[in-house]
Amino acid sequence: MQAIIEQFREQIVGAKAPLRLRGGGSKDWYGQALQGEVLDTRAYTGVVDYEPTELVITVRCGTPLAEVEALLAGRGQMLAFEPPRYGAASTIGGVVAAGLSGPRRAAVGALRDFVLGAKLMDAKGEVLNFGGQVMKNVAGYDVSRLLAGSLGTLGLITEVSLKVLPQPVREETIRFELDEIAALRAVNEWGGKPLPVSATCWQRGVLTVRLSGADAAVKFALAQLGGERVSEAAAFWDSLRDQTHGFFAAPDLWRLSLPPAASALILGGEQLIEWGGAQRWLHAAPSAAADIRRSVAAAGGHATLFRAQDKSAGAFHPLAPAVARIHERLKANFDPAGIFNPGRMY
Template sequence: MLDTFIERIRTAHENASPLIIQGGGSKTFYGSADEGEVLSTRKLTGVIDYQPKELVLTARAGTPLAEVEALLAEQNQMLAFEPPHFGGPATLGGSIAAGLSGPRRPYAGAARDFVLGVRMIDGTGQPLRFGGQVIKNVAGYDVSRLMVGALGTLGLLTEVSLKVLPKPAAETTLQFELDEAAVILKMNQWAGQPLPLSATSWHAGMLTVRLSGAASAVQAAQAKLGGEALNDAPAFWQRLRDQATPFFDKRPLWRLAVKPTTPPLKLGDAQWIEWGGAVRWLASDRPATTLREAAKAAGGHATLFRGDTPPDGAFTPLAPALLTLHRNLKQRFDPRGIFNHGRLVPDF
């Protein structure tokens, strides 16, 4: 199977023919437009190794994310970074390449925190392996995690090894009616307390908080915080994870990553706040420069998540030193720029 991919990539390298790496296609909207023929990973399927007692799973990149999660659920385990499916046939490799995490991310860690190792094919058609299948396996630069969020611009992921975690013994979700200023203050106050927080969400005056952990800890936190229990909590968090609500259908949709303590941005646009205040989703027609300057002033950056890409790309333009680093990495892994050209940075 891999020989077919290697041969096609080597031919594309020789001819400088661009390729679009694609799994289930659930995240084709993310990033700038790329160009070339589709190189599908859908045939690279199957769980290669799963050791529940070791909390480690290895699977091929084209394995459906739903299949991986179902297997873990049989052992009462999970992908703690809650990768979004976006309502499509998401794959494991696509989730890692996009580097996106769901509601649990601030409390459990990001996608890159759970990657132990990868196998990949670089832009010359050379098979490479980085990391391994144990948690303490990294000496020097951790190249495997470099692939997380690279959007396939450095190579074709063929296999991924991940750390998994047990599901919480107990979970409950509470709701509170609060305005934006009050909710930012409240979320930051709670973040500094020994509470079993595992997700926060605020939209249209309603704060929703998930508590996860030992039953005694969850019960004690619920008694302390008060609020109203949400009956369909799993469905609520799944909809938020996959952006399956009318708010996220709006265009353009911007994702501002800022300091959690950032006060209301007062941009006058519809918004949804996640991650304890660290992510502000905005449905806004304002110029990209306005939103990026607002995010920069708040210690962060702005990404066009859905909508027509600005001339300088969906992501905040890199500083010269970082751009040079990205160029050097691209040159090393994909010297002729055949993979997902323009997806991450407009000119390569």
Template sequence: MQVIETWRAQVLEAAASKRPLRIRGGGTKDFYGQDLTGDILDTRAYSGIIDYEPTELVITARCGTPLLEIEAALAQRNQMLAFEPPHFGEGATFGGAVASGLSGPRRATSGALRDFVLGTVLMDSAGQVLTFGGQVMKNVAGYDVSRLLAGSMGTLGLMLQVSCKVLPRPRREATLRFAMPEIDALRQLNAWGGMPLPVSASCWHDGVLALRLSGASAAVEAALHNLGGELWSDCAPFWAGVREQQHPFFAGATPLWRLSVPSTTSALILPGTQLIEWGGALRWLKSEVDAATIRRTVGAAGGHATLFRGGDKTSGVFQPLAPAIARIHQRLKASFDPSHIFNPGRDYDHANQSR
């Protein structure tokens, strides 16, 4: 296609002149990561579903395809992206979702976005078009590059297309609400996690725990009967609000931190307010406390902390890497993008081994 040739010329010119490129789709996640630099390479010119096999549970689409278009096509066949990628705006693209690597409320039970990526086509800084993986689960011999690209923030190359596994929509969904403090909610979520329950999402905030059940009608009905709680009839806007961060908790300019910890971690004693997802494994924190304090507390629990939105990025948006891991990142970046033109520093400043 002509757009590929245009991009190749843009990439080669950037590599020759050492001018960085800022790979960008709908821009709905521009806030995420370190500061943005470089000439914009807009991926929306390369759009459309290339192949969709509902019986094979696989969809392949170009990087600039609107995420809404992907989800609408799947909904027509009663299927879905099981990792519930957040959009953060109507312009979200398929490539942007994969590059950010973000998953929504269903992630703890269905898996992360990278678990569903089967294959990718990538343009490197030499203008070469490289194909990794395929359209089936067992298609990797050696290093799984396709999943490496998920969450890479566009720093390794220009993703042209992605093949992704999809799943059928559950036959039945219902949500229960329970009034309980944070400590009890965490204890209860971990107890439920060891039971054969059709849990597909959880969210605790301000003394209320919401638990979503998804699956076969009989399984959901049995869980509703056994768990008790209050049945929440009109809960779809709530779960959409959590996924898209339109829930009132996320409003305001206070820095928002994304804390990943073992689900069994007790309450984190940190200034600010929290919203807890993924059975206790994801803690959203709104706080003005300094990055060092947050990372020290979360690190002691065996987790890591990301400055997700707002705040002072000079301490690094992402958890600082251990020296050995930083060297691996540097080598990967040098292998895929020796010219260092793709979204440089969007994740880490490899030159200084910090974010």
């Protein structure tokens, strides 16, 4: 594997033009337009260390996500943040660089909360180590978690250590017929109670709720909440996680991040609401960007043009001036020549 690291170093140090860091390419559509010569990470693969009793796995960037999940499942464990898979080509490096989490995020935390450590090759070809393999290992700025969602703009993530969790003993899914306002009120009320709610989804007047945990906890929640029991619900939650649900087939798709307690927004398009109201998907044309972002910002959130042919309005919500300066300084420190995935974010 050291020979592959040397190949990465030679390509980075010898680059005369921008480089496009790429694993399986399953998320090439995410963010702004792609630029540069491809640096393919798929050869750098394999599990470096996995100790089930410590709930930590360390993996090289080109390792397929499917392989990691299969290994964990064999020991009754999982990546609890449920990263979208987007097909068999998805790699761990791409998972971390994209920073996306699935239906369980509101209950357990985001991908960045599970990143314990990382190795990053910078523009000089030097491998930098951040964090470690335990939760209490950070002194100063936590760069390893900063890499989550950076879309490869700071450097090449060569290795990452992730916290894993045991799979739930029991899971049940229930449904309720509720309008949007009633559904948002219900999930926020349940969020303040000791209930094992691990995922929620509202669409077209139906609120679907997943309960996960110990048998006694799930049984108690079922008695408290009522609702209609749903059998064979795993496929439904997988369709949300991997965005194969019919809702996501729309050509133009917005991802809205809002405070869970924010009220219903009138945005003129069909919505699907997850994470207890914190993540709201919207069908709307890119031409509506100004109105959507104004409304979402007024409610305390931000709006991402997640998937569209035309992203001239900007894929990501414009940064506040102070935050933009922080981004610029980070980029200047890690990649002063600007060779890594230029323009992928802003």
